[in-house]
Amino acid sequence: MSGVLNTIQSYTIDGKAPGPHILLTAGVHGDEYEPMLAAFELKEYLSDKLLMGSVTIVPVVNESAYSKGDRFGEDHLDLARICPGNQNGSSSERYAFQISSLIKQANYLIDMHTGGLAHNIFPLAGFMLHPSKEVLNKQRAMALAFNLPVIWGTDYQPNGRTLSVARDENIPAIYLEYGGGAGIREEVIKAYKEGFLNLLRSFNMLAGTVKNIPEEDRFWVEDARPNSGYFQGKMPSPSDGVFIAEVKPGECIKKGNPFGVIKDPKSGRHTAIYADIDGLILSVRVSVHVYAGDALGSILPILKPEKIIIEG
Ligand SMILES: [Zn+2]
Incomplete structure (x- = not known):
């Protein structure tokens, strides 16, 4: 070709x-x-x-x-x-x-x-x-x-x-x-x-x-932090399996609250995923078969309409 x-x-x-x-x-x-x-x-x-x-x-x-x-x-x-x-x-x-x-x-x-x-x-x-x-x-x-x-x-x-x-x-x-x-x-x-x-x-x-x-x-x-716009690097999956999201884009979430769970249909193992920061859920993975390292979603560090400036 x-x-x-x-x-x-x-x-x-x-x-x-x-x-x-x-x-x-x-x-x-x-x-x-x-x-x-x-x-x-x-x-x-x-x-x-x-x-x-x-x-x-x-x-x-x-x-x-x-x-x-x-x-x-x-x-x-x-x-x-x-x-x-x-x-x-x-x-x-x-x-x-x-x-x-x-x-x-x-x-x-x-x-x-x-x-x-x-x-x-x-x-x-x-x-x-x-x-x-x-x-x-x-x-x-x-x-x-x-x-x-x-x-x-x-x-x-x-x-x-x-x-x-x-x-x-x-x-x-x-x-x-x-x-x-x-x-x-x-x-x-x-x-x-x-x-x-x-x-x-x-x-x-x-x-x-x-x-x-x-x-x-x-x-x-x-x-302005390095690679702040890099979607694919955010919330890497800790394991292989099927990702079941418990949140939707546009919702606000607090650090430590449930984001979803990964269920491995071969081992039966469940791995809970928690929000890594407080913020607005910007993206959620929808192709559900994931491998370790795949991005599961992203959270923007903002909880209400306002302007937030983060220096690099
Ligand atoms: Zn694109």
Whole structure:
């Protein structure tokens, strides 16, 4: 399969006047379907409505992963770890190269995700705590425009991401997470579409009134500690077995309270899982067969809508 250079399918919609160029991406991971559908529907909806600027939409960034129905491509690579990719590499590396080229041509990036088949995530808009105050403030405004309950700024240093390509070019960039698991959640498609249209209105690129949920109603965490945004490293499973969650994303939990249990159907052993901190449950594993080390969930250190700043 190597050697075939497939080109990423992208759609650019031009407004009636010059203005910012926004890149909207989905399908960096091949098992995250709501963002892909939202992206395509937005492309159809926006075709004749942009007042100014331009929007480039990529519904499926890693087609290799999409065709497998998996987070990773056929080369077993996570596109969100290998940007800016390699023009002559394996399929995911080539898609990473192409999306990185599109990012460098944009003025703003919005990268839509879900928890894939493995995790169910409480709705959040996230960004890197960019060292440039100007870029950071633009990212905060973009994140707010999506009207999701959680605003999450994290360590700016990880590489390999679409967001790190944008970071290195001083292009304001955010990512979105919402839902995940088997099946389709219509509310995710709706929230992403409405959020993106609201963002375009806030840029004066689309007619209509900007509607923002007040800042004081958000769970807002800016956590500069190293790897603070790394989902896959949180709450590692202590054993193999079947994970039965006892909590849901969006609930608050106290340290030491039950999070779930792992039952091993071969040995009969039960291992109780407890919350490791006080906070808001941000994600819960939904693909239930787990191995030791797999992330079972994540807890954000915040218990009510407010703004919490954690220094690195
Ligand atoms: Zn993803």
